[in-house]
Amino acid sequence: MNRQEILSRIKENPEVSVLIVGGGINGIGVFRELALNGVDVLLVERGDFCSGASAASSHMAHGGIRYLENGEFRLVREAVRERNLLIQNAPHLVKPLPTTIPMFKRFSGLLNAPLKFLKMLDKPSERGSLVIKLGLMMYDAYTDAQGGNRIVPRHKFHSRKKSLANWKLLNPEVLNTAVYYDGAILQPERLAVEILLDAENENPNARALNYMSMIGGSENTIILRDELTDENYDVHPKLVVNAAGPWIDFTNRKLGLSTRFIGGTKGSHIVVKHDELREAIGENEFFFENKDGRIVLIFPLYDKVLIGTSDIAVENPDEVRCTEEEVEYFLEMVKRVFPTIKLTPSNIVFQFSGVRPLPHSGAKTTGQISRDHSIEVVSGDWTNLSFPIYSLVGGKWTSFRAFSEQVTDKTLAFLGMKRQKDTRSLPIGGGRGYPRTADELKRQIESLSAWTALPKDRVQILFERYGTRAESIATFMSGGTDQVLRSLPDYTRREIIFLVQHEKIHHLDDLILRRSMLAMLGRLTLDSIHELAGVLSNALGWGDEQISAEVARTLSILADRHGVRL
Ligand SMILES: Cc1cc2nc3c(=O)[nH]c(=O)nc-3n(C[C@H](O)[C@H](O)[C@H](O)COP(=O)(O)OP(=O)(O)OC[C@H]3O[C@@H](n4cnc5c(N)ncnc54)[C@H](O)[C@@H]3O)c2cc1C
Missing domain, CATH: 3.30.9.10 (D-Amino Acid Oxidase, subunit A, domain 2)
Incomplete structure (x- = not known):
């Protein structure tokens, strides 16, 4: 389901069993567990997925x-x-x-x-x-x-x-x-998005939106704001999972709750x-x-x-x-x-730089603060809200699955539902069917190269980046006229277009900071920023003004948050 379809569905029917606020690894982990277990769930993230603490590990x-x-x-x-x-x-x-x-x-x-x-x-x-x-x-x-x-x-x-x-x-x-x-974890940001896409594929009633903020709420309503259009949406959840990481108390405050869970x-x-x-x-x-x-x-x-x-x-x-x-x-x-x-x-x-969402504590040194996780429940009875809020405090990237499992068990019990599936041995994204030996990897690369007529070294790069998702990406790349990027010859236009079409990219910085390692590995130049913006403009229908705005936005984020001046 694309963004427009998800938004239309929210307008038609604002009822949702669970609303997850925050698309870091903990929100995404709970989203996948609930999706697998047949719950209708909406996840909203005010920026891009995995752009908070989960991108700072x-x-x-x-x-x-x-x-x-x-x-x-x-x-x-x-x-x-x-x-x-x-x-x-x-x-x-x-x-x-x-x-x-x-x-x-x-x-x-x-x-x-x-x-x-x-x-x-x-x-x-x-x-x-x-x-x-x-x-x-x-x-x-x-x-x-x-x-x-x-x-x-x-x-x-x-x-x-x-x-x-x-x-x-x-x-x-x-x-x-x-x-x-x-x-x-070589690419945490990609891993998180692959988990999220797996969840959406599993259950048509599991929907995730980036650039959608939770801005307030009362009684049975939560108000969301679309950060791409400034339009507001109401939803009526039975339960809210506050997975806003270091912003958990700020998020609760928007609902009139003064909590002090995070330090x-x-x-x-x-x-x-x-x-x-x-x-x-x-x-x-x-x-x-x-x-x-x-x-x-x-x-x-x-x-x-x-x-x-x-x-x-x-x-x-x-x-x-x-x-x-x-x-x-x-x-x-x-x-x-x-x-x-x-x-x-x-x-x-x-x-x-990022902030660990650790529990508020009286520890004498930061190193002594517990790294464990907990679910803090604020019941609807103590507030003017008709639904309870589960705030996910603490936790590590590594243990997101265990934490999500615990949150999901509690949520399923609240909804009166039974667990049907668990995620313990569930492969993630391009880890599905991933070769276990170097020989097997070589064979898969050769056969995909033969099938798509892409050169072996190109297919190998795709495997390194995307695991077995390389199959869909290589098939898409070979399905039309493609072109190697002048400034980044290990990428092609159709590879980028595939990512835009399948991985919820809305801004240029989503691509360079989180769907790829281009920024983190210091591979960008002004030329490559412009070339990538050109590819995105075709895929997303940007005009000249928007291209300039996207380039300016990206350069400003790179300089301000990442010390990169191009
Ligand atoms: C410096 C550092 C190093 C670390 N190293 C490791 C490590 O090596 N290994 C490890 O296992 N763990 C590590 N961690 C811990 C781990 O990264 C975090 O515990 C984990 O990522 C927290 O995920 P989260 O989903 O709870 O929070 P976040 O990733 O911060 O997600 C919360 C999201 O909520 C969104 N949000 C906030 N308010 C709203 C709103 N009103 N509406 C919608 N969305 C909202 C934010 O934009 C954010 O994306 C490290 C953390 C840090 C900071």
């Missing part, structure tokens, strides 16, 4: 070893399981990630850990190797306890000598390294182009505690390196940006691990 599918120390064993067990499920269900976009912890201290953390666990220590400080060893043994045990195939290998400890032999540019002051496995913390990242650093880390993420106890990472993102992150309490999620101090901190942190590598701000090709 460190790209890790992880159990979070660190949370063991806060005593969050349930969360770690759940997240390790969900990490494994993501690697299995979305193998095109979530890959096993060898993760290396360089250690510069042997004992100190041992003293800190129990104190932290007992909540007696205010300031974090660097963990020692013994504590890390214990943590990794527990982490492995969680993976083992889940039975079946081992999705990722167990951890290994390396001596100083072996560590320096493995990583030639590593700081010689290192005492040990430990290598364990987590998952890399968000800001985190920033930079993406750098630095071939020596990229080579130095290989396919490993370096993940460790910096001198001041903050958890930081150096992460291989395609041919670039992702570096982060900070953890700073903030009030207004709309205002967060990566600051010069944060950049300085990241560059210093890299120097500590790879002292001979010269990294400067000129190597930065992209930066981003």
